[in-house]
Amino acid sequence: MTYRIGIDVGGTHTDAVILDQNSNLVAKTKSATTPDIGTGIQKAIAACMQQSGIDPAQVTHAMLGTTHCTNAIVERHGLSSIGVVRIGAPATLAIPPFTGWPEDLKNTVFVGSTIVSGGHEFDGQRIAALDEAEIRRAGREWKGKVAAVAITAVNSPVDTEDELRAKEILAEELGEGVHFSLSYEIGSIGLLERENATILNASLVEAAKRMVDGFESSLAENGIEHAQIFLSQNDGTLMRSSYALRFPVLTIASGPTNSIRGASYLTNEQNALVIDVGGTTTDIGVLVQGFPRESSLVAEIGGVRTNFRMPDLLSFGLGGGTRIREMGKDVQVGPDSVGYQLPQKGLIFGGDTLTATDIAVAVGQASLGDAAKVDHLPKPDVEAAYKRMIELVEEAIDKMKTSADPVPAILVGGGSILLPNEMAGVSKVIRPANFDVANAIGVTIAQVSGQIEKIYSLTDWGRDKALADAKETAIREAVAAGAGEQSVEIVDVEEVPLAYLPGNAVRIRVKAVGELSV
Template identity: 45%
Template sequence: MKRIGIDVGGTNTDAVLIDGNRVISSIKIPTSDDVMTGVVKAINSVMAAQGPQDSPIDAVMIGTTHFTNAVVERARLERAGAIRIAMPTGESLPPMIDWPADLREAVNPMSFMVEGGHEYDGRPLMPLDRAAIRDAAMRLRDAGITSVGITALFSPLTAECEVEAASIVQEIMPDARITQSSTLGRIGLLERENVTMLNAALQQLGRKTVAAFGEALRQAGISAPFYLTQNDGTVVLAEIAAANPVYSFASGPTNSMRGAAFLTGLEDAMVVDVGGTTSDIGYLQRGFPREANNVVEVGGVRTLFRMPDLLPMALGGGTIVDPDKLTVGPRSVGYRITEKALVFGGDTLTTTDIAVAAGRADIGDRDRVRHLDPALVQTVLKRIETMLEDGIDRMKTSAEDVKLIAVGGGAFLVPEKLKGASEVLRVEHAGVANALGAAMAQVSGEVDQVFSGLGRAEAIAEADRIARERAMAAGAVDSTIVTLETEDIPLAYLPGNARRVRVRVIGDIAFATA
């Protein structure tokens, strides 16, 4: 199967064309100001390796920072309505109370708190106030709001309040885009509501982004179905991804980690992905990124949902070096590195200039950095080494040394030896590992919820069935689906032999039906 993988980063846009497991062509170009121009250029570059008699492209996989950037920049966000079903106990802290003021202002939410929800043991807290839901829906409709986030107390235990509320809202607002918290987050009302409202505020951008990518593919003459990468190392049909844009958060580093596993054949290792602006350190388990099990902040907002366990650092190929203070970062020239870095004729000292001066990289014009003081070069290299060693130590779960795979366009910044790493691995195509990870991604299905009234085997079997259904809905071939992870935790404080079950399955993409 021929696939094109694309990863749009803040500094570079990478693309690869693969046929099965063989890399046919690859390209790394600076990300354009309007993004889509760079995407079209990248596609045309890798497609140049295609002859007129070659088989057509089967699918295109795209990773993008669009949605994360929108949150960070407080831009392109849609006004959304928040309906919290948790009264009378959940009244003291209104929706989005812990958001940064500028982000809350950008979303400008219209919030409603109504009676309903459930207790921790699954018993109803209060009957759902259907009249209040209808009133909220009518007021949202009259205000011109078309995106709504619904969050009910302990909905991961039972989502019936959210489902009924969504039905009422849809009846009054047929064109509304509704996000139910139980489909995204975990136990923890505020964090689950936060990710629900981020998703609601991003859905319009999700639709526009998918449409823009579709147009970019048409301009490049490609009619194949396309997918967006997710933050668990998989892909999903673009139309489905548009409804849940929050699942693309941190998908870039995740793509790089999957690409690292693909390039090395290792399923358990540490990965450092060095981009143009930042680096991310993560851990591969069974070929996929280790998942974070605690609160993760996105743009200053506390969330608790599916996210990879990553350690970001302000270290990249475009990171600015202050020769007077001998500091590295945190500022970066970003995608303007080909204009600003010394080796490209610019006037800003970057880590790339340091690497070229040290002979670690052959980029640009080395003569432009021959004047750098060797002592300065060695001092900066030592600072970079210390940053990476500290990051490795923070991400390890044992004192044993681990293999470290260095990928990304700035992988030349990673020294050959590091404390905590038994070996530093470098592989061909490491510079476009993110695009490779996107190109070879599979489709997943996941369930993480509490089951009661069932035995352990029955609960796990039901969770597995739901996860497989979700994988098929996302575009997976039924016969290829395999279970990747199964976890169950008995909940002694809940009645009915309750247990939390998490099942994750992976399957190949159903190209013929995409």
């Protein structure tokens, strides 16, 4: 018998599960997230291994979902020093790299940037010759100063030649040990957002290495030394740790998507709302055909506009540890939380802070701790506070629905015990078994994906040939990320005609998904 272990690191709890080769739950645990993250992961793995009693050598796969890279950007901490090359002069000189970035984030990562001539039109026609001399000059200037370089060329998803040549030149000048982020591998068509995503990816290289090294150490400390390691992406699928080291930006927002995938697995629901209530926040996402609905909006990460795929999520400050103030008609729910300190600070546990969990216990919705410790709270005030908590959730549900019709809602996360069995806009409330570790289950059962987005001239390619090329590329990406080649299938194809471009142009986006390679 072989086993998989999956860990999801949240702001409040680190959850871990072990599943056998038939995806049956063998062990589960929740432990407090620690400031250094690694200690919490190590403890969660140890608790699961002890509970299951299995031989560490039987663990063949280990999966991690974490907000580590998101936190690095938000906190401006542990980021890499980078140089930025944009290939697109004279067409792209008006708006330089880092435009619109928060000044403190830019100052944390910036070593230098340059815009050089080169790049292509959407149909592959060259804009200008690549200025190799300027790229070489920038490389000499940055030698010894940069840990990574972000390279972005105009329409590189159509023609990758200039980005690859720039990488060759810079590798000669900078020597070994410098990471290169190429925009054609990361973002979609739009230049500035693709460039931003590429810069963020380059800045996360060292943070990702610490994350992967820490995970490997935590596994090794528990005797798990030969498991294949995967990290979760923000579309609810997995990628090998080696792939994650190249594209750490794809792990951003992966936590909520694990809960959405776990909710689908635990309930067999393919289309529903997923309400994930943690210790600090509630995240609402939408299941579409078993995967998180992708957002159509430009994604902002740490104040930076990007254009890579992100789940459509609505997060707000309601969780098990949310502070409740101003009881009565002026009740204030959050948004701050006592987080992982709930067992010490909540009233029902003998603390001195009124939390959302205390209110849920006082109204009889939840049963934990010592209910007698909230008996002194005036009943009308308690009911008013609980009503406001539910209103926050119902307002968020309304914002995430695409029609007025009631839809099923799956409740997951340890804090979901706060919510009632009936809510406005919901046809039925589903509470699956093991709802409290749905996020860890989601990362453990996840598949591996690859995605391609590219503009084709149908006049040159023809529709059938263009679609076949896009599908083939997406399948290659999925295999590179760790999918077994025989199991990969195309799950999503999107064609958008681009009337403003000549040559019968169309933007094709294809997603391929497969099972983990053994």
